[in-house]
Amino acid sequence: MFEKRIGELRKLMTEKGMDAVLLVGDCNRNYLSGFTGNESFSVITNDKAFFITDSRFTEQARQQVKDYEVVQYNKGTSFHDFLGELVKNNNIKKLGFEEDIISVATYNIYKSKVQCELVPMEGMVEKIRLVKDESELQLIKKAAEIADKAFDHMLKFIKVGMTEREIGLELEFYMKKLGASDLSFPSIVASGVRSSLPHGEATEKVVNKGEFLTLDYGCIYKGYCSDMTRTIVIGEPSEKMIEVYNVVLEAQERALKAYKPEVPAIEVDGVARGYITEKGYGDYFGHSLGHGVGRQIHEAPVVGYRNAQKLKSGMVVTDEPGIYIPGFGGVRIEDLLVITESGSEVLSKSTKKLICID
Template sequence: MREERVKKVVRYLDDIGADAILLSSGYNMRYISGFSGATGYVWISKNKKAVLTDSRYTVQAKQEAEGFTVLQVEQGYQKLVKTILQEEKVATIAIESKDMLCHEFEQWKRAFPQMEWVFVGDEISNLRRIKTAEELHCIAKAEEIGDIAFEKILSQIKPGVTELEIAAYLEFYMKQNGAEGLSFDTIVASGVNSAMPHAVPTRKKIENGDFVTMDFGCLYQGYCSDMTRTVVVGKANEKQKKIYQTVLEAQELALEQICAGKTGAQVDAYARNWIEKAGYGACFGHGLGHSVGLFIHEGPRLSPNDSTILRANMTETVEPGIYIENFGGVRIEDLVVVTKHGCDNLTRSEKRLIEL
């Protein structure tokens, strides 16, 4: 499998006329080589595959990066690459321009004044878009852990508990059930705070009548999960019910329509038009969803701006929302795998309005 990935990189280098690539994105390094240390570089040329890293990671790299030479940096990465260049002729090196810092690139340019550099944008990351069965298994497992955490958190949500406490419980439950970490910072937003789609949990105490939106995810074997649920503490009022129902219907519509062959923009439009028709168009400012893999926000996206055609075994979140300043907001998010004729929904948590 990794060999196949390396071959794709080599073929791509041929296409762009580069002799080698210095991968610096931790996600791409892991995807291509297996090395999960995210420190250093992965070098790929026609004749050499190497992980360049420091002594803290060399043992790990040897274990993880099968088929790769592991080179330990002593006096800078430029010196290390100079030793590689003694053995092969390289005139053009590709780098990941969305990942490498300017000052790093300056060091490379200074060390190799004759070298030609080619900037690579998303092309290597795009190799990660269609997931293998093994990757999908990890993502499904991570999402399952999220489902367990959601079920457990419901008994903790009550007036007087802070958003930060709820976030801490969610994170505890995920780790207790096999997560190795978080896929992003947990969002817990209650009451008027839930009007902010990416609110940061605060010391605010949950009050009766609050919407509580929880957006959380974890890591399983490096792969991310992502889900959002919104509940009401106490009895929901009519306005809360209407907003919740509109978001839920928009989400279910998009889930029915998503399949291979459609674009992310098309799928986004189903949910967006539904919310607009209900009169809340201005209250849904973000895209409908994004792909998930080693990184939490991958492409392609379900968004008015993404015309990528969806293909089987891509993952997407479907997460419409309505946010009303000084009132509150609702978001409901599931994570799905795109299939030929529809999707497999990996999220099992209850979606009917929960009143606690």
């Protein structure tokens, strides 16, 4: 599996005339190696792969990383000096680096220590990560399953008078109890007028009857994320609340049918956005319809009104339209799905019917 991924990277390296690439970010490095730790580096050339770490992670690396030469460097030695020697000894003339991860200060140190041309990778590994293989899909499906089970649990747990923070903490605890290693992102728990905040993290606000409660959350399972949003009502909804909810639900389900391979992302976004606009709420839907999910909670492709990139089978994306009305509240409904050869498979199984909790 990792050998295949490295092979794909080497093809891109050849196209760009790179002799090697340096990976310092946990996400890309671990994707190409299987390592689950941090504070390590990898250098991949056209015929070799070096995994560089210190004594804290050497044993772990030797157990987990099979397609690399594991090299331990002395903590008394600067990694930059070590890298300079490795570049020299392997006759590397053109070295790719992750320009969106390495700071300007670190880049300047590299320039002074590494005697070769430094070239931005421009998302080379991210391009490989766009389409998930079967092993990745199984882990994402498990993460989505945990999120679904957590929603069922929360429907029994949530009561009038609880704070958003209490709800968020229980949500986190329950997903970790089911095997999640962490949250995909800080859970969004927003009630009442705060539900008009697309990223309203939990506060000490008490949930009351007659309010929306939006739960947007996910978990990490063995390095892969899930993402799901459901909006429920505490008590009885008003006619306006029902109307807004139904508009979002219809937009979300129309978009689901549009998720197919070779369809430009902008077209899928337009299906949901067009319907919401038609119903008079276009000004209250400002964000993109969706985004890629994998080792990171937000990754390519962006399913939005500025991205003409075509969807491919194996991409994992979200479908999450919303309406956010200041002073009133908001609704977002989000499913996680994988693009298939003929359409899409929805990974989020939780009901989307309007649920009211007494």
